[in-house]
Amino acid sequence: MGIDGDTSNSALVLRLGLSSTVESPSKPDNNHIPNKNPSFLKLEATSFDDEPSLTLGLSGGGGAMATATQKVDVKPAAASAGEMYPQASSVTVSAVSSFSSGKAKRERELSSEELMEVEKKNNSSRLSDEDEEGVSGRKKLRLSKQQSALLEESFKQHSTLNPKQKQALARQLNLKPRQVEVWFQNRRARTKLKQTEVDCELLKKCCETLTDENRRLQKEIQELKALKLAQPFYMHMQAATLTMCPSCEITSGVADGKRNSNNPFSMASKPHHFYNNNPLSNPSAAC
DNA sequence: CTATAAAAACAGGTTACATCA
């Protein structure tokens, strides 16, 4: 049984190594991110700079102060996209305390996009659908077939997006950049999950094979032990030949011959008979 | 040149909702 664990472990390590190489492309691909901000932010700002809530955030100059103010006013917009902005400012105050800092960070991005998007919604039939129920809690939209297809298409080309691509795709799909971003994140995760499942199946099969092999070898050992007990004499020679596979045995035959000449019990041929007749004595896979 | 903080992006995990059998 100890053998089982050992072999499967080594197989596991090997396999994981392979799978990790499969997944690797995402990181190197992300290196286009660095110089995105200037143009990206500018674009965002121009598209919605007439909103009062935005001016709050921007006026902070980008410090902790700015994030705090944005955290306050953004979330209601996200939670209730269909509602008017005037309401947002009043609702937020009560909601602020429950937001984590991480969330606030994300909302900062969302704020600009959200505002821009809500504006769009007035003329977007598909987005206005979810507005109606987005009054409380998390809203969940279903992407249309076309949107999914386009996202898939884009994902095939590159599994990560730079800000410009994200922006363009979002415009094309009439979605928020954040939604595109989330979709890609989830899509990457699904891809990885699938790959992991495939790897897992492979490992299972590998494990089964090794288990069978192990069982077979254990059985063979039992047989040989039993034989040893039954024929102590014989086992002297057996010991010499047991570790050899048939192909090796040919070379050992010479040695046997030499030894046989001196051996009063010259039974050189016996081992061969043994091997030929014993169904358990298959050559090991290694040979 | 180095140290540091802030910002952005991502991975991994989780939650909540929609859909279907």
Place this chain on the structure above:
DNA sequence: ATTGATGTAACCTGTTTTTAT
């Protein structure tokens, strides 16, 4: 009509990388 399973959008948290100071 109800319910459990499944898929997935949205979210949270921690980590890494980049950039500005």
